[in-house]
Amino acid sequence: MKIATDWTEYQLLATAAGEKLERIGGYTFLRPDPQVIWNTDKPIKSKVDAKYTRTLNKSGGWEFSKNMPQSLIISRKNVKFLIKPMSFKHICLFPEQAVNWDIMTDLIKNSGRKIKLLNLFAYTGAASVECALAGAEVTHVDAAKSMVEIAKENARLNKVDNIRFIVDDCAKFVEREIRRGNFYDAIIMDPPSFGRGPKGETWKIEEDIFAFVKLCARVLSKNPLFVLINSYTTGLQPSVMGNILNAILPGGITECYEVGLPTNEKGIVLPCGCSAIKTFKEDK
Numbered sequence: 374m375k376i377a378t379d380w381t382e383y384q385l386l387a388t389a390a391g392e393k394l395e396r397i398g399g400y401t402f403l404r405p406d407p408q409v410i411w412n413t414d415k416p417i418k419s420k421v422d423a424k425y426t427r428t429l430n431k432s433g434g435w436e437f438s439k440n441m442p443q444s445l446i447i448s449r450k451n452v453k454f455l456i457k458p459m460s461f462k463h464i465c466l467f468p469e470q471a472v473n474w475d476i477m478t479d480l481i482k483n484s485g486r487k488i489k490l491l492n493l494f495a496y497t498g499a500a501s502v503e504c505a506l507a508g509a510e511v512t513h514v515d516a517a518k519s520m521v522e523i524a525k526e527n528a529r530l531n532k533v534d535n536i537r538f539i540v541d542d543c544a545k546f547v548e549r550e551i552r553r554g555n556f557y558d559a560i561i562m563d564p565p566s567f568g569r570g571p572k573g574e575t576w577k578i579e580e581d582i583f584a585f586v587k588l589c590a591r592v593l594s595k596n597p598l599f600v601l602i603n604s605y606t607t608g609l610q611p612s613v614m615g616n617i618l619n620a621i622l623p624g625g626i627t628e629c630y631e632v633g634l635p636t637n638e639k640g641i642v643l644p645c646g647c648s649a650i651k652t653f654k655e656d657k
Contacts (some may be wrong), residue, residue: 374631375481376642377471385636389413394421397456398447398465404462405433407607408644411444415638425462439509447532452506453530454499456522465497465523469632469645474500477561478507480599480652482655484558488598491550491557493543493582493589494564498524501536509559511536512545514629547588554596562586576584578606582614587621597625597653603632605646625653 386401387394393406396415403417404425407535422441427433435458442459449471457465481488481504490509492501497520497624501513505528515521518540521653528536543562564585568576586602593600603616617624629649633642 374642375472375648376633376635377469378635379471380449380468382449383468384394385634385643387413387415387638388605388641389415389417392417394418398445399611400441400445402458404464406643407570408653413638413641423458425458431517433471434460436590452503453527455497455526455530457523457527466499466644467496467642470499470603473603473648473650474503475575476650477559477599477601478503481507481509481559483630484598488558489556489594490559490561491549491558491589491592493562494522495524495561495640496563498527498536500533500561502527502533504559504561505533505535506531508536512539512557513537514539514541514543516540544585544588547592550592551588555592557592558594558596559598560589560593561601562589563603563605566604567579578604578609583617583621585643586617593622597652599652601648601650603646603648609647611647611649614647615651618649622651627651 384396385393386396386457388409388413391405391409392403393409395402400422402423403421404645405427422434422438425433444455447456454466488509490504490511492511492513495513495515496499498513501511505511513524513536521538521540525538560605564578564582566578600618611631615629630642631647633644635642
């Protein structure tokens with residue numbers, strides 16, 4: 374497991390009984406986490422600045438203290454991120470992904486060339502901003518306009534102007550890029566477990582991810598740098614994604630791993646999904 378240990382404005386304080394307690398930019402957040410199926414000796418305190426509660430029909434909502442702002446900004450290694458509680462319990466940032474940001478930015482900086490990067494299912498753009506700051510020319514694609522608007526705000530916060538933002542279905546966008554003859558040196562994807570398109574199309578990661586990665590391979594340049602798949606799908610092992618990369622993309626070196634966050638509790642690390650990255654030897 375790779376653990377994101379270098380945050381100063383984010384801290385995972387406690388985990389118990391299906392919930393996690395976080396300190397983010399000086400405020401405390403309590404929200405559900407499906408991985409937390411354990412209990413601890415010290416129960417999580419209930420008086421917090423922001424608390425997300427689920428109802429019996431599995432919907433939910435936030436309750437805020439009177440001092441809690443609607444949004445805030447935190448930073449890591451001088452990169453700024455917008456934090457905004459959303460109706461589906463997310464906060465517009467996945468802090469555990471810092472481990473992947475560091476891997477990708479090191480690869481980009483050490484490549485010695487201009488990297489064209491495609492970020493699919495790109496959400497609020499933390500990876501897009503990190504890679505753009507490292508020097509990549511980034512194309513950011515997500516089907517949710519509201520998420521892309523937040524990604525644009527993250528770019529503005531960091532004075533980044535080398536990101537092209539696209540609101541579109543990821544598969545349809547890749548198909549058009551194939552027809553246009555456009556290629557990318559690096560591809561990131563963070564596909565959902567399940568999704569439904571505007572015309573009733575369904576996405577199930579177990580059924581569709583292999584064909585999607587195979588489609589994306591067709592826009593990979595002749596001198597690629599890396600391809601990274603990240604997933605939060607429960608039960609999907611890192612090696613599964615690694616096997617997909619190896620089956621579709623010859624050569625290179627594949628690394629598969631869980632990503633996680635440290636807690637203030639002795640011996641407890643919160644697992645937060647998994648990743649697989651294939652890197653390729655540079656053609657100088």
